[in-house]
Amino acid sequence: MKAAIFRNMMMSAALLAGFGGLGTALVMATFEATKDQIEASEKANLLKNLNNIIPSDSYTNNLLDNKLIVPPTTQLGNKNSTTIYQAWQGKKPIAVAFSVIAHDGYSGDIKLLVAIKASGHISGVRIISHKETPGLGDKIDISKDNWVLSFNDKSLENPIRKKWKVKKDGGIFDQFTGATITPRAVVGAVYKALDYYKYNESKLFLDQAKYDQLYGPSVHQ
Amino acid sequence: MPETEAISITETNDTTEDTPSFIDEYAPIAKEGVWTNNAVFAQMLGLCPLLAVSNSVVNALGLGIATTLVLILSNMSVSLIRNIVRPEIRLPVFVVIIASAVTAIELIIHAWFHELYLVLGIFIPLIVTNCAIIARAEAFASKNTLGKSFFDGLMMGFGFTLVLLALGIIREVIGMGTLLSNAHIMFGDGMQWLTIEVFPNYDGFLLALLPPGAFIGLAFLLAGRNYFDRCLKDMAKKKSQDLTTEKSTA
Numbered sequence: 001m002k003a004a005i006f007r008n009m010m011m012s013a014a015l016l017a018g019f020g021g022l023g024t025a026l027v028m029a030t031f032e033a034t035k036d037q038i039e040a041s042e043k044a045n046l047l048k049n050l051n052n053i054i055p056s057d058s059y060t061n062n063l064l065d066n067k068l069i070v071p072p073t074t075q076l077g078n079k080n081s082t083t084i085y086q087a088w089q090g091k092k093p094i095a096v097a098f099s100v101i102a103h104d105g106y107s108g109d110i111k112l113l114v115a116i117k118a119s120g121h122i123s124g125v126r127i128i129s130h131k132e133t134p135g136l137g138d139k140i141d142i143s144k145d146n147w148v149l150s151f152n153d154k155s156l157e158n159p160i161r162k163k164w165k166v167k168k169d170g171g172i173f174d175q176f177t178g179a180t181i182t183p184r185a186v187v188g189a190v191y192k193a194l195d196y197y198k199y200n201e202s203k204l205f206l207d208q209a210k211y212d213q214l215y216g217p218s219v220h221q
Numbered sequence: 222m223p224e225t226e227a228i229s230i231t232e233t234n235d236t237t238e239d240t241p242s243f244i245d246e247y248a249p250i251a252k253e254g255v256w257t258n259n260a261v262f263a264q265m266l267g268l269c270p271l272l273a274v275s276n277s278v279v280n281a282l283g284l285g286i287a288t289t290l291v292l293i294l295s296n297m298s299v300s301l302i303r304n305i306v307r308p309e310i311r312l313p314v315f316v317v318i319i320a321s322a323v324t325a326i327e328l329i330i331h332a333w334f335h336e337l338y339l340v341l342g343i344f345i346p347l348i349v350t351n352c353a354i355i356a357r358a359e360a361f362a363s364k365n366t367l368g369k370s371f372f373d374g375l376m377m378g379f380g381f382t383l384v385l386l387a388l389g390i391i392r393e394v395i396g397m398g399t400l401l402s403n404a405h406i407m408f409g410d411g412m413q414w415l416t417i418e419v420f421p422n423y424d425g426f427l428l429a430l431l432p433p434g435a436f437i438g439l440a441f442l443l444a445g446r447n448y449f450d451r452c453l454k455d456m457a458k459k460k461s462q463d464l465t466t467e468k469s470t471a
Binding site for chain 1: 313318322333
């Protein structure tokens with residue numbers, strides 16, 4: 001009797017394990033089959049985002065290959081190291097692009113991609129991810145509104161530092177009706193990115209080996 | 222329903238009696254899946270993704286198709302193994318099958334519909350928890366043949382997608398004044414022209430896009446469905462009454 005129960009249990013366990021194995025095999029096979037395509041899609045997507053803010057005809061190198069990984073700083077608001085994408089025309093530096101995170105949005109973090117020309121002017125800004133209120137704060141998204149284009153060609157001299165605020169706070173950037181916190185957070189983040197660029201200009205166009213040699217190996221994560 | 226009975230008797234006389242015709246077997250499955258036993262309208266299952274993702278037509282269509290694929294895959298696999306699996310472990314086995322199918326489909330969407338993947342995000346893996354899927358595995362696929370289970374999955378998924386689409390259309394038109402905005406993330410880059418501006422220069426109506434809009438929209442859909450069903454019933458009643466009165470006068 002006991003043996004029968006035991007045999008029954010073992011059969012069930014074996015069946016369950018068998019199906020678990022089958023399921024895992026299916027997922028593994030799909031993973032292998034889609035791995036390269038997923039990587040390619042992510043790269044294409046990243047390149048598309050970068051080309052929106054650094055025109056693809058202004059540089060000649062492969063943006064995704066010329067990158068520099070720098071340790072996290074509070075200025076960029078991130079806990080992990082940041083990847084700096086460098087645009088070059090031959091040996092002439094054109095622009096860098098990197099992501100900045102604003103923690104002071106209305107709901108959750110706002111992640112931006114900022115491109116700054118070698119001259120210190122903004123080449124372009126895009127919002128990568130946010131959880132702002134639809135219809136109010138989400139106008140920072142280029143698919144909803146052109147507001148984010150108002151950063152183009154701005155620098156720390158134009159407008160002067162004091163004016164890097166939304167109009168309500170005495171600056172030059174528009175806020176939205178019913179939403180001030182969101183644009184304020186974005187303006188602050190872009191300002192910090194420019195500031196970061198200004199103080200690290202000489203470092204950001206180095207290649208990784210040189211950077212590590214001069215400033216110690218950054219934390220790769 | 223005296224008329225339909227008479228017809229079906231004459232039909233079964235033509236074919237052999239114990240194998241009902243293809244249409245007789247499959248038409249009820251389609252009717253069940255799309256209307257009478259619709260995952261949302263009748264069973265009230267899978268509401269979480271339905272309410273969350275139905276804020277635009279493209280999102281709704283994306284999740285609807287993904288759910289349909291999972292339903293078909295899980296129904297077919299469950300039907301295939303229905304004679305091997307013991308009753309006491311059937312539910313864990315179904316869950317393993319559904320989870321593997323969902324993960325596989327998530328990877329495929331990630332690979333080939335990258336932007337759609339970014340939009341749908343967490344709701345693709347959450348298909349695993351859509352009760353409609355395990356309900357179909359347990360209630361239908363574990364008792365029926367492969368062909369029927371496939372068809373049931375297709376029809377249940379189709380019914381679910383239809384409700385998603387209806388809700389998506391209502392919420393997008395009222396909320397943003399457009400239809401099929403962001404069409405390119407689903408159909409490819411050349412397809413932006415699919416987007417229709419229903420109300421040009423529309424300011425948007427936030428409520429429809431936020432979760433309450435989903436609940437209100439679904440309530441109207443359900444009420445409309447119940448009203449339609451009652452009208453059908455009343456009409457049928459009237460018809461049968463007319464028939465009996467005609468007969469009695471004749």
